[in-house]
Amino acid sequence: MPRPDITRRDIRHFLSFAFLILVLVVCAGPCALAQNPVPSTLPPSPPPPPGYGQQNGSNTSGAQTDQSHHLKSVVDLVVLHATVVDDKGQFVPGLTGNDFRVFEDKVEQKISVFSKEDIPVTMGLVIDNSGSMKEKRPQVNAAALSFVRTSNPADEVFVVNFNDEYYLDLDEDFTSNTQELHEALERIDTRGSTALYDAIIGSLDHLKKGHKDKRVLLVITDGDDDASRKDFSYTVKAAVESNAVIYAIGVFSDEDRKNQKKMVRKSKKELTTLAESTGGLAFFPDRLEDVDPVCVQVARDIRNQYTLGYYPTNAAKDGTFRSVKVELAPSKGHEKLSVRTRTGYYAQKATQGD
Numbered sequence: 001m002p003r004p005d006i007t008r009r010d011i012r013h014f015l016s017f018a019f020l021i022l023v024l025v026v027c028a029g030p031c032a033l034a035q036n037p038v039p040s041t042l043p044p045s046p047p048p049p050p051g052y053g054q055q056n057g058s059n060t061s062g063a064q065t066d067q068s069h070h071l072k073s074v075v076d077l078v079v080l081h082a083t084v085v086d087d088k089g090q091f092v093p094g095l096t097g098n099d100f101r102v103f104e105d106k107v108e109q110k111i112s113v114f115s116k117e118d119i120p121v122t123m124g125l126v127i128d129n130s131g132s133m134k135e136k137r138p139q140v141n142a143a144a145l146s147f148v149r150t151s152n153p154a155d156e157v158f159v160v161n162f163n164d165e166y167y168l169d170l171d172e173d174f175t176s177n178t179q180e181l182h183e184a185l186e187r188i189d190t191r192g193s194t195a196l197y198d199a200i201i202g203s204l205d206h207l208k209k210g211h212k213d214k215r216v217l218l219v220i221t222d223g224d225d226d227a228s229r230k231d232f233s234y235t236v237k238a239a240v241e242s243n244a245v246i247y248a249i250g251v252f253s254d255e256d257r258k259n260q261k262k263m264v265r266k267s268k269k270e271l272t273t274l275a276e277s278t279g280g281l282a283f284f285p286d287r288l289e290d291v292d293p294v295c296v297q298v299a300r301d302i303r304n305q306y307t308l309g310y311y312p313t314n315a316a317k318d319g320t321f322r323s324v325k326v327e328l329a330p331s332k333g334h335e336k337l338s339v340r341t342r343t344g345y346y347a348q349k350a351t352q353g354d
Contacts (some may be wrong), residue, residue, distance in 0.1 A: 113309030122210025
C-alpha cells in the first residue's frame with residue numbers, strides 16, 4: 001500500500017501536539033511532588049510563647065529558659081517567686097507545678113507557668129552611709145562582696161550609698177564586674193542622717209532600667225529613717241508595685257540595743273514589713289561578723305526559688321490590691337514545709353481605649 005504524503009500542514013499539527021504534551025508533563029511534575037513530598041528535614045518549631053512551658057508538673061526544661069526570661073512580655077500574667085524550705089530552713093528542690101496551689105483574694109487560681117531554674121537578676125545593693133555606719137562599713141562592704149560572689153555571675157548589679165541623700169556609685173547603670181562593685185562600695189563618706197525610704201524608692205526606680213525579669217534589692221542599715229521626704233507607707237506601696245524582692249539586714253550595735261531600744265524596735269518592724277510584703281526576708285545579726293554569712297544565705301535564697309505564673313480570674317483593671325497566698329498541695333511530707341512569696345500585688349489600672 002503506498003505511503004501517504006506528509007504535508008507541511010501535517011508537520012505543524014504534529015509539532016503543536018508534541019508541544020502540548022510537553023507542557024502538560026512539565027506542569028504536572030510539581031503537582032505530583034506536592035501530593036507525594038520527598039522526605040526532608042523539617043524546620044525547627046518556633047519557640048513557645050511566653051507563659052507556655054512546664055505546666056501542671058510536666059518537665060519541659062527546654063522551654064523553661066525562654067518562659068522565665070520573657071515573662072514581662074505577658075502583661076496580664078502575675079508572676080510569683082516562691083521559696084520553699086523545710087523545718088530546718090533548708091531549701092527544698094524537686095517540686096513540680098502540681099505541688100503548689102495559688103490563691104488570689106482566697107480564690108484558687110490556675111498555674112499557667114512553672115519553672116525552677118537559677119536565672120540572672122537585676123539587683124541593687126543599698127548601703128547605709130550615715131555617720132553611725134563609719135566603723136561598720138569595712139565589714140559590711142566585705143559582706144556585700146561575698147553576696148555578689150555567691151550570686152549568679154550573669155546578674156546585673158548597681159550600688160547605692162545613702163545618708164541624708166542617695167547616690168548611684170557606678171560609672172554606668174549596672175555591672176557584673178566585682179572590682180567595679182568593690183570600688184563603688186569603697187566610696188565612703190560616712191556622715192549625716194538616714195534617708196532610708198528615699199534611697200529605697202530611688203533604687204526601685206533604677207531597677208526598671210534593668211534587663212532581667214527578676215529584680216532584687218539588698219538593703220543594709222543600722223537605724224531608722226530620719227531624713228526622707230517620703231514616708232514608710234508610701235515606700236511599702238512602691239515596693240509592692242515594683243514586683244521586686246527586698247532583703248534587709250539591720251546591723252545594730254550593742255549600744256544601740258541598750259540605749260536606743262525604741263529606735264531598734266521601730267527599725268526592725270519596718271524592715272521586716274518591707275521585706276515580707278515583697279517575698280523577701282529581714283535579718284538582724286547579733287554580731288557584725290555575722291553579716292557575711294547572712295549575705296551568702298540571701299544570695300542562695302535568690303538562686304533557689306520557684307517561679308509561678310497565673311492569669312487572675314479577676315480581670316478587672318481597677319488598680320486595687322489583691323492578696324496572694326501560695327500553699328503546698330496536701331501530700332505526705334509537705335506538712336513540714338513552708339512557702340514564702342510576696343503577699344500581694346496591685347492590679348493594673350484601665351487606660352483609655354481598654
